[in-house]
Amino acid sequence: MALERVGGNDPNLVLDLRIGDTRGLLELLDSGKVDAAIILRHGENRRSGERLFNERFSWFGSPDLKVGRSEPLPIAIQPEPCQVRELTVRALTRADIRWREAIVGGGAIAVGAAATAGLAIAAMARTAMPAGVIDVTQRFHLPPLPEREVVLHSNARTAASRQVLFTVARAIQTAAQPTAD
Numbered sequence: 140m141a142l143e144r145v146g147g148n149d150p151n152l153v154l155d156l157r158i159g160d161t162r163g164l165l166e167l168l169d170s171g172k173v174d175a176a177i178i179l180r181h182g183e184n185r186r187s188g189e190r191l192f193n194e195r196f197s198w199f200g201s202p203d204l205k206v207g208r209s210e211p212l213p214i215a216i217q218p219e220p221c222q223v224r225e226l227t228v229r230a231l232t233r234a235d236i237r238w239r240e241a242i243v244g245g246g247a248i249a250v251g252a253a254a255t256a257g258l259a260i261a262a263m264a265r266t267a268m269p270a271g272v273i274d275v276t277q278r279f280h281l282p283p284l285p286e287r288e289v290v291l292h293s294n295a296r297t298a299a300s301r302q303v304l305f306t307v308a309r310a311i312q313t314a315a316q317p318t319a320d
């Protein structure tokens with residue numbers, strides 16, 4: 140695990156880990172409130188940063204989820220201005236699929252929980268897929284979702300903080316490698 144590797148390097152290390160939307164994390168980075176941000180690149184103008192890997196997205200839901208043929212698909216989605224929300228809405232609209240907001244959750248954990256509970260389908264990064272869900276793309280005839288780059292932006296100033304970021308980045312890359320099914 141990434142954090143175990145980092146913690147073993149310096150027992151006095153203090154990590155302030157935050158989860159947030161791409162725009163918010165980049166604002167924190169630009170204001171100097173954080174030393175680094177690992178984000179999904181959604182086509183924003185900022186082309187700098189170190190590409191760590193491409194994140195694959197898919198549609199996930201409970202194996203027990205039932206949706207009638209005439210019903211709109213229940214979707215778990217994050218509120219605006221989330222880029223994954225835009226990706227979800229765009230894909231469903233282009234495929235002319237009827238859907239409804241079943242859950243509007245504040246983050247991937249809330250959206251994943253709704254999918255796990257069988258309340259809705261969620262478009263999620265494959266690396267964020269919670270236990271208990273399956274890929275339901277084919278089952279519900281859903282469109283493929285685009286990949287997004289995962290990028291590290293850093294303002295780390297010391298050799299020690301750059302080394303920690305390097306360790307975290309490599310651990311994330313390793314964890315994100317697809318496994319043989």
